[in-house]
Amino acid sequence: MNDYKTLNDPESQQVSDFHHEDDEVFSYANYRIEDWIALILFWALALTVFSQFVSRYVFSAPLGWTEEVARYQLVCLGFIGGCMGIRNNSHIFVSLFHQWMPERLSVVIYKVIGCFNVVFIAMLAYSAWQIIPLLHIHKMASISLPISVLYGVVFASLLIMLLRSSQFLIQLFNPSHTTNNTQAPTSCD
Structure with missing residues (x-):
């Protein structure tokens, strides 16, 4: 969590100019599984919306399934993005x-707050786990795929969030961290 206490630390200061990102060396090690899933979901959503646009405005024959599938892809992308936000500890506070x-x-x-986050996300994951079998009988309107698939992705995202929140909480309660530095860690990589 970034605040005025971490701004005085020269290691945590970031230059806010346009060339700051150019100085960083690209490395695949900086990206985690949720980053790659989000990238794949983003491009799948882009292709779905583009196919809807082309079919509707170019061929005047809209594809019926694209609107519903794009909506579900956006929900999944939002939950995967939540995983990334929790990992980077960049959620709103x-x-x-x-x-x-x-x-x-x-x-x-x-x-x-870290304990509350872990408990809250665990409760959400438990609720999603209980909802999945109940929604297996319901199908999507445009394609014959159960709605429980969407809740499966939500459940998996909540499990990743729970893992990342637990990692952050372990860092907060790490005795070496509290004796060396009284600031909260800024991410859990």
């Missing part, structure tokens, strides 16, 4: 009161 708190109190609050 309120830092207004955190700025005026003592560092020890803010670290305790980071830990409480």
